[in-house]
Amino acid sequence: MTVAMIGEAQNLPASLLLVGGGKMGGAMLEGWLKVGLPGSAATVIDPHPGPDLQQLCAARGVALNPASDTIAPPEALVLAIKPQVLAEVGPQIAPLVDSRTTLISVLAGKTIANLDAAIPGCGGIVRSIPNLPAAIAQGATGACTSPGLAEERRAMADALLGAIGVVAWVEDEGLIDACTAVSGSGPAYVFLLAEELARAGIDAGLPEELAQKLARATVAGAGAMLAQSPLPSGTLRENVTSKGGTTAAALEVLMAENGFRPLLRDAVAAAKNRAGALSG
Structure with missing residues (x-):
């Protein structure tokens, strides 16, 4: 297991799509913007954006719910929806990604295999579980990667997850449920x-x-x-x-x-x- 602190700005993606702008998604977006992600590099999809998310996107130039045909495959796709709606949302998001995209999930319980089946075609997957103090950049996140993920893609994920607190990387995906139980909950x-x-x-x-x-x-x-x-x-x-x-x-x-x-x-x-x- 390796532990990292705040991610470095130079590893942030050139383009990012955040799907799900609730409390966790909104906290992450705010953290990324604080460590140097340009608002113009980010796009958010959320069918029911709250006033805080709308205000943040407007203030920082983040695209909120643009037409899907205007969204180019991003370097990073961060999935922050409820686990129960993955099967419904996955097919809607799959056309927006390609092999250049790294999928970073914060969905409790959803395995790398689950994610790959729901949103096929990504160039790699990071499964992570942050917790509520991410809202004040004091979070604790357990994370693992799909087999053979390129080091630069892991570094990018580390920068994004590190923007909201401490990141603990594990090699065994089976440990993520334990991370969920200890730090997530x-x-x-x-x-x-x-x-x-x-x-x-x-x-x-x-x-x-x-x-x-x-x-x-x-x-x-x-x-x-x-x-x-x-x-x-x-x-x-x-x-x-x-x-x-x-x-x-x-x-x-x-x-x-x-x-x-x-x-x-x-x-x-x-x-x-x-x-x-x-x-x-």
Whole structure:
């Protein structure tokens, strides 16, 4: 596995077609424009573009929903639609690509074989799974390529995915469902932690507003510290746990045999299984 940070502008494609401009697609487009992709190099297809997407495209000169016969095969096609509509959308997009096009998918559960069947004729495929913090360029993306993808095409994909955060490349496509379960769905687990920590604070006697403020700041601060520290997460946990102290008492509950560890393991397994089921 290799990990890369923000992509370099010189590897960005000369032309890009984004299919799907929802929250993830819009976040990616904004990231690409920030790292140097000219608006004139991008085209977006979305049947129901939201006001934010419309405003961004208008402000940066990005073509939004042009006539299909005016779209030349792009160097990069980024697919950011719902996985369930791939079979419907694929045939509509297939005529717009050729062997010069690299398909980059962010569809959960859809395999390289699924993508190749739905949109044949591309010169290579990158399967990836970013997560919600991509919206603030703090995303975590797991990615893999179709066999034999040219290095320059992978570098281009790395630049595009790196514009929204950290990219972790894996050689085994079978690991992508696990990436989906850990990082793709992971932000929801963290948001749930903040939600339940606040609820527990209320149960312990804190006013609701104070409990929410403390829980939110605690999760955000711990995350920032984790991102900046070179120490393993387990070491950071040990560093704030005094023997016989309050944190130790809480961790004794969380780390019990039926506590947080097996619960999270089961949650990740459920997400991974669901990602596998989406391949059809």
